[in-house]
Amino acid sequence: MILIKNCFYIHSPEAKEGGRGWDILIRGPQIQKIAPEITADEAGEGVHVIDGSRHVVVPGFVNTHHHFYQTLTRNVPAAQDAKLFDWLVYHYEVWKYVNEESVRVSTLLATGELLKTGCTATTDHHYLYPQGFEGDLMALQFESARQLGIRFSPSRGSMSLSKKDGGLPPDSVVQREEAILKDCERVIGQFHDAGDFSMSKVTLAPCSPFSVTPDLMKETVKLARANGVKLHTHLAETIDEEEYTLKHFNKRPLAVMDDWGFVGPDVYYAHGIHFTDEEVAHLAKTQTGVSHCPSSNMRLGSGIARVIEMRKAGVPLSIGVDGSASNDTSDYLGEMRNALLLQRVHYGSDAIGAREIFEMAAGGGAHILGMDRVGQLAAGWAADLAMFDVFRFDYAGALADPLAALLFAGHKHETDYTIVNGKVVVEKGELVGYDEQKLFREGHAAAERLLKLSSE
Numbered sequence: 001m002i003l004i005k006n007c008f009y010i011h012s013p014e015a016k017e018g019g020r021g022w023d024i025l026i027r028g029p030q031i032q033k034i035a036p037e038i039t040a041d042e043a044g045e046g047v048h049v050i051d052g053s054r055h056v057v058v059p060g061f062v063n064t065h066h067h068f069y070q071t072l073t074r075n076v077p078a079a080q081d082a083k084l085f086d087w088l089v090y091h092y093e094v095w096k097y098v099n100e101e102s103v104r105v106s107t108l109l110a111t112g113e114l115l116k117t118g119c120t121a122t123t124d125h126h127y128l129y130p131q132g133f134e135g136d137l138m139a140l141q142f143e144s145a146r147q148l149g150i151r152f153s154p155s156r157g158s159m160s161l162s163k164k165d166g167g168l169p170p171d172s173v174v175q176r177e178e179a180i181l182k183d184c185e186r187v188i189g190q191f192h193d194a195g196d197f198s199m200s201k202v203t204l205a206p207c208s209p210f211s212v213t214p215d216l217m218k219e220t221v222k223l224a225r226a227n228g229v230k231l232h233t234h235l236a237e238t239i240d241e242e243e244y245t246l247k248h249f250n251k252r253p254l255a256v257m258d259d260w261g262f263v264g265p266d267v268y269y270a271h272g273i274h275f276t277d278e279e280v281a282h283l284a285k286t287q288t289g290v291s292h293c294p295s296s297n298m299r300l301g302s303g304i305a306r307v308i309e310m311r312k313a314g315v316p317l318s319i320g321v322d323g324s325a326s327n328d329t330s331d332y333l334g335e336m337r338n339a340l341l342l343q344r345v346h347y348g349s350d351a352i353g354a355r356e357i358f359e360m361a362a363g364g365g366a367h368i369l370g371m372d373r374v375g376q377l378a379a380g381w382a383a384d385l386a387m388f389d390v391f392r393f394d395y396a397g398a399l400a401d402p403l404a405a406l407l408f409a410g411h412k413h414e415t416d417y418t419i420v421n422g423k424v425v426v427e428k429g430e431l432v433g434y435d436e437q438k439l440f441r442e443g444h445a446a447a448e449r450l451l452k453l454s455s456e
């Protein structure tokens with residue numbers, strides 16, 4: 001049981017005028033009550049009391065696109081200035097050395113950074129299964145995520161179309177389709193929990209139209225729908241991709257996905273930058289979701305997603321940090337700030353406000369990942385929340401609107417407390433489940449190993 005007392009500001013439909021001085025009571029995995037005064041007696045014996053008087057309390061953010069393993073190849077000089085396809089071709093040669101330790105430590109690094117920047121639930125899109133990789137990749141990921149306590153919905157990704165068959169990746173990182181489908185089925189059976197407040201869900205995610213065959217796409221759709229799990233892939237990220245599908249299928253990317261049945265309310269795409277008006281209408285009609293990744297889009301010069309038009313049309317939208325080789329952080333609050341600013345570059349300063357970004361980040365993400373009663377602070381909803389200390393000099397002068405201050409001001413972007421499923425996972429700014437300096441050393445060593453092997 002946790003009682004958060006005397007909050008400076010609560011972003012909740014139940015807390016009037018920001019709930020200044022209000023309290024939040026958490027029992028088990030849920031929020032029990034948000035009210036002006038809750039006593040420790042009411043909470044009962046053994047309650048953990050947290051002082052919220054310096055904090056803006058927000059629903060935890062839900063990250064809808066990432067590639068954790070890329071945390072080990074951030075900011076690699078040879079790919080710092082490359083466009084997507086060249087960037088990928090370079091990195092495949094490094095990533096083919098990803099081993100079990102790379103997966104374990106990169107999952108800890110990415111989830112740790114997410115938790116510390118306000119994110120309480122995340123997916124991961126791991127599509128890279130190098131030849132010779134031993135061990136159970138998804139089990140390693142679930143174990144690391146459990147250790148730090150994040151709500152986790154990773155995808156079993158895949159690549160099956162290598163260079164010799166007309167795709168982009170080399171042979172060394174693709175798998176045979178039968179093996180992929182068999183493992184997808186196993187992973188759903190072993191890890192997918194569809195229950196209330198599930199901490200562990202599985203998504204199926206062929207990597208992209210240029211690294212997977214049409215057959216695998218179609219078979220994956222069948223398998224996902226037979227098991228009631230979500231589908232995810234990259235789409236409309238670059239003009240190169242558009243040229244690829246026009247050349248190979250004589251259709252634009254979304255039309256190709258339509259042919260494969262890879263659209264619908266159980267599908268969400270990463271990026272979704274280059275959609276036409278008709279395509280935006282089609283996404284809205286089919287309720288296909290989009291994970292907007294502004295930092296990566298800026299980093300790779302991929303373009304500005306049409307978030308404003310998609311919102312207006314009613315397309316389900318969320319925000320993702322994308323893989324750490326194209327961000328190169330998992331700073332979720334920073335991603336929200338970039339989402340706010342990047343739209344304004346194209347559409348003007350009145351196009352989108354801070355509150356709409358908070359909605360995309362929490363409720364929008366939870367909807368897209370199929371997490372019920374996640375993404376809002378209210379009684380009966382999951383106790384997933386982030387507490388940012390705004391009584392700091394970098395917020396001085398910005399507190400006339402404490403919620404928007406988190407995006408417009410501040411430079412630390414780190415929570416003081418993060419709570420997931422009723423458990424404190426960041427306390428006084430530190431991860432609870434792992435030593436951060438040890439994590440740095442392990443991450444640094446794993447990254448050095450990859451670069452060394454790839455340069456030999």
Ligand SMILES: [Zn+2]
Pocket residue numbers: 065066067125234270322323
């Ligand atoms: Zn991606």
